[in-house]
Amino acid sequence: EPEVTQTPSHQVTQMGQEVILRCVPISNHLYFYWYRQILGQKVEFLVSFYNNEISEKSEIFDDQFSVERPDGSNFTLKIRSTKLEDSAMYFCASSEGLAVQETQYFGPGTRLLVL
């Protein structure tokens, strides 16, 4: 069964450093998403991406964040200058379409720890 994959599974970085989290969405999916989950808290939407541009973003997704689809398969989330509060599990998701019944399938996540 096709699945969303993410790399790395864990990332430790120093405050102020840049990190890039990578995702390979399901191959026939057209809509891509990033969510994050701070330990013990709920899953929060960050950004959605379609047709090579951001279609929606949350308040969390400020200028420190960017997303890119550098080639036909990868979808990346970059945090330019990490802060301690960026420590969280970051999930990539993808869906085939945008209709309400289109399920968003989540990847296994990247656990980011900012020291």
Add this chain to the structure above:
Amino acid sequence: GQNIDQPTEMTATEGAIVQINCTYQTSGFNGLFWYQQHAGEAPTFLSYNVLDGLEEKGRFSSFLSRSKGYSYLLLKELQMKDSASYLCAVRLYNTDKLIFGTGTRLQVFP
């Protein structure tokens, strides 16, 4: 604002039936999803409801009442592997995102 409420924790016995409730106060409701999340893992899709009524998928069923802003997930014939968090998530009109509740942590005991 948007508000989604679920009980924080529940316990149940192997073989039993458990019902996990979710209430929501949102504007522009367009659908409700249930996900299962084992500790440290990704949310896994279980079911969705767009219209009122019951959707059944094997041991799992989900119910929706849009007029009451209420949904529940019913798990039958509980197994130990069902110990996980169950996340209720709402989709609104004209938006891509899912808005998640805090999740209900279910512990199944032998």
